[in-house]
Every structure is written in C-alpha cells, then in structure tokens.
Amino acid sequence: MGSYVICGGNKLDGSIKIESAKNSVLALIAGAVVCDKKVVIRDCPKINDVLSMLEILTYLGVEYNFNNGDLEIDSRDIKGYFVPKELTKKLRSSTYFLGALLSKFGMAEISFPGGCDIGKRPIDLHLSALKCLGFSVDTDDELISCKRTFYKDSKVIFPIKSVGATINVILACVKGRNRVTMYNCAKEPEIKDLADFLNSMGAKIWGAGTSRIVIQGVKELSSTIYKPIADRIELGTYLLAGALVGGNIQFCNVQEENINILLNKIINNSCKMWVKNDIMKVKFTGSKKGFNLRTAPFPGFPTDLQPQTVTYLSLCRGEHIVKETLFENRFSYVKELRKFGAEIIDNGDHVRVIGVDCLSGARVCANDLRGGAALVLAGVVANGETVIDGVEHIERGYLDMPNKLKSLGVNVKN
Numbered sequence: 001m002g003s004y005v006i007c008g009g010n011k012l013d014g015s016i017k018i019e020s021a022k023n024s025v026l027a028l029i030a031g032a033v034v035c036d037k038k039v040v041i042r043d044c045p046k047i048n049d050v051l052s053m054l055e056i057l058t059y060l061g062v063e064y065n066f067n068n069g070d071l072e073i074d075s076r077d078i079k080g081y082f083v084p085k086e087l088t089k090k091l092r093s094s095t096y097f098l099g100a101l102l103s104k105f106g107m108a109e110i111s112f113p114g115g116c117d118i119g120k121r122p123i124d125l126h127l128s129a130l131k132c133l134g135f136s137v138d139t140d141d142e143l144i145s146c147k148r149t150f151y152k153d154s155k156v157i158f159p160i161k162s163v164g165a166t167i168n169v170i171l172a173c174v175k176g177r178n179r180v181t182m183y184n185c186a187k188e189p190e191i192k193d194l195a196d197f198l199n200s201m202g203a204k205i206w207g208a209g210t211s212r213i214v215i216q217g218v219k220e221l222s223s224t225i226y227k228p229i230a231d232r233i234e235l236g237t238y239l240l241a242g243a244l245v246g247g248n249i250q251f252c253n254v255q256e257e258n259i260n261i262l263l264n265k266i267i268n269n270s271c272k273m274w275v276k277n278d279i280m281k282v283k284f285t286g287s288k289k290g291f292n293l294r295t296a297p298f299p300g301f302p303t304d305l306q307p308q309t310v311t312y313l314s315l316c317r318g319e320h321i322v323k324e325t326l327f328e329n330r331f332s333y334v335k336e337l338r339k340f341g342a343e344i345i346d347n348g349d350h351v352r353v354i355g356v357d358c359l360s361g362a363r364v365c366a367n368d369l370r371g372g373a374a375l376v377l378a379g380v381v382a383n384g385e386t387v388i389d390g391v392e393h394i395e396r397g398y399l400d401m402p403n404k405l406k407s408l409g410v411n412v413k414n
C-alpha cells in the first residue's frame with residue numbers, strides 16, 4: 001500500500017496540464033472494441049482504471065499500444081465475448097464491455113462490476129434497457145449473460161438518469177439494424193464525448209448531451225484518431241486546492257463550460273480567472289466563502305467533487321449543508337477528515353460542515369478515489385505533516401498527483 005507525505009501550507013504557483021477525462025476514456029476504450037479497425041485515443045492518461053480496462057482488452061485478445069501518450073487499440077483479432085470476475089471487479093466501467101461486446105458479437109457474458117465503495121451500485125437500469133431492446137438477459141450471483149434475440153426499433157425510457165446505463169445502451173446499439181430512441185438520458189459531457197468518438201467512426205448517434213438520444217445502428221465502424229475532452233473533475237480538484245491555499249495556477253487543456261457549476265460557486269469569493277482557448281489562468285485570493293450544496297446529475301453539482309468541496313467548506317466561516325443525492329455511502333472519508341480537526345457532522349445523506357480556522361496534519365487512509373482526493377486537499381492546506389495511506393485508490397483516477405502538486409510548490413513525497 002503506497003502513501004503520500006505532505007507538508008502543507010504553501011501557496012500554489014505554477015502551471016499544470018489537465019488530463020483527458022477519466023470517465024470518457026474508460027467508455028472510449030470499451031467503444032474501441034466495437035470497431036474492427038485500429039482506433040487511436042489521443043492523450044490517454046495511464047491511470048490505474050485505464051490499466052484495468054487494458055487488462056480486459058488483453059484477456060479478450062485485443063491488441064493495444066501506447067505511443068507518446070496516445071493509446072492505439074486494434075480489436076481485429078478479438079477472441080471472445082466473456083469477461084471474468086477477477087477483471088470486472090476492479091472497476092465499475094468494466095460493465096461497458098457488456099454493451100460493446102453485444103454490438104460486436106450479438107452476445108456477451110461478463111461478471112458483475114466492482115468499483116469505489118460508495119454504496120449500492122446496481123445495474124438494473126442497464127439490464128432492463130437491454131431487455132427492452134430485444135436482448136435476452138440472464139443473471140446469476142456472478143454472471144450476466146446477454147444475447148440479441150431479435151432486432152426491433154424501440155424506445156427506452158430511463159426511470160432515473162444514469163451515466164452508465166446511457167453509455168451501455170449507446171454501445172449496445174451503435175452497430176446493428178435498429179433505431180433506438182432513449183429518453184431521460186444522463187447529460188454528462190463524457191456521454192457526448194463517447195457519441196462524438198463513435199460518430200467519428202461512422203456511427204449515427206444524435207442528441208448526446210441532451211436527455212433524448214437517437215441511435216441508428218450501422219453495419220460497421222471505421223478507424224479514427226480521437227482526442228477526448230478534458231477531465232472536469234481533475235480540474236475541479238485542483239481549483240479547490242488553489243481556493244484553499246491561494247496562489248496563481250495556469251491550467252492547460254480545459255473546457256471551462258463543463259465546470260461552470262463549481263466556478264460559479266467559488267469565482268466571486270476565492271478567485272479571479274481568465275480563459276483563452278483551452279488555457280485557464282486563475283489567481284486565488286486565499287479568501288474563502290462557503291455555500292450549501294446538493295449533488296445532482298449534470299449540469300448539477302457533480303458527486304465526484306463533493307468530498308473535495310467538503311474539505312474546502314471545512315475552512316469556510318459558518319455552517320454549510322452538503323447533501324448527497326446519488327450515492328448512499330459517499331461520506332466515508334468524513335471520519336478521516338475529522339482527524340485534521342475538521343468539524344463535520346454526518347447525518348447519513350447529508351453532512352453539516354462547521355468552518356474551523358485551520359486544519360492540522362494527520363495520518364489518514366484513503367478508502368475511495370474522490371474521498372482520497374479530499375484528504376490530499378486537507379494535507380495541502382493543513383499545518384504540519386500529513387501521511388495519506390491507501391493512495392492506490394487516488395491513483396485510479398489522478399495521474400501523477402504528487403508530481404503535479406510538487407510542480408505547484410507543494411512539499412509532497414510519495
């Protein structure tokens with residue numbers, strides 16, 4: 001188990017590059033399998049979740065190669081449509097191979113997915129949508145077996161917005177003969193990115209990024225070279241770090257419009273910013289002003305920035321309420337954050353954060369990806385030394401976090 005040791009308190013000063021979005025790239029890797037030609041995903045971060053997806057490619061007999069940061073995937077010699085538990089349990093997005101293999105072969109057998117321990121994460125919406133589209137779905141305790149039984153033009157109405165279910169249906173229908181209309185789709189930018197990627201290969205997908213998506217199945221996909229969108233959650237994490245300690249940061253490779261919800265909350269209080277093309281320069285004043293928040297599907301406040309924002313709020317004067325509406329167990333990091341001296345009262349689906357004057361370094365353990373990032377931010381602002389164990393959770397989604405922080409002037413060792 002790895003650790004980070006941080007001596008906090010320094011202002012942040014320097015320039016960092018934001019990586020391609022984790023949640024896009026994971027979907028794109030599964031999407032690449034649908035194509036029978038070589039596909040290149042530009043600037044693909046070698047984070048642990050990407051490596052776990054690549055292990056699945058290897059198991060399936062799909063070849064891949066990193067070339068100067070670009071990931072080339074060639075699935076011409078793909079051998080099978082089965083993915084075992086030891087590979088799917090590593091991450092949630094392993095479930096995307098269900099849709100991808102159904103498009104490719106008309107059948108798929110994959111074990112239930114794993115992922116961060118943030119509460120129950122069912123896939124019932126994925127499976128009921130597939131049934132509605134003419135796939136047979138059989139499950140036992142471990143395995144999901146799906147097969148195309150017939151083609152029919154159909155519509156899918158999701159009872160709630162689900163990023164994963166929307167992506168899986170897109171992947172399952174991209175190749176085929178039918179026309180599918182999906183309603184109440186999730187609108188996250190990563191879904192539009194997947195659709196843009198598939199459309200660049202000749203797919204016919206309209207409306208991604210809105211709540212109604214139409215897919216006309218095509219016979220085959222051609223090769224592509226595609227650059228994914230930037231990671232809005234990584235950007236948000238470093239913006240909050242800057243808002244906590246002050247300083248000046250230049251971010252390269254950003255799409256400001258995807259993070260407006262956070263910017264609107266901190267911009268008038270903690271920073272001034274200038275954006276030109278994909279460069280964002282931010283001057284953090286070091287002053288902090290809190291707000292209440294409620295997580296929600298895009299364009300609402302992202303649940304993936306909730307823990308990092310709680311760290312920020314723990315140093316804002318007054319009391320603030322943070323309500324989590326998507327995942328039932330997304331406050332497990334709070335007991336670790338309290339070790340820094342943060343005053344946070346956990347009420348199950350929401351927390352009450354009572355601002356304190358300062359945090360003090362502590363020895364803590366990351367239990368999930370974004371909760372781990374919240375602990376790193378606490379270490380960056382705390383007085384004295386912080387040791388964070390369990391950093392493999394953080395490295396699932398953040399590339400080179402210690403080095404990026406170091407380049408901004410943080411005293412961090414790993």
Ligand code: UD1
Pocket residue numbers: 023026092093120121122123124125126127160161162163164165186297303304325326327
């Ligand atoms: C994706 C993201 C994750 C993010 C989340 C919400 C990836 C790899 N992961 O996760 O980082 O936190 O979106 O923005 O992109 N639900 C069901 N049944 C289902 C599917 C979902 O009840 O079949 C519920 C979930 O429990 C949750 C809500 O729907 O309460 C939204 O989950 P969903 O959007 O599907 O999240 P993921 O795709 O798992």
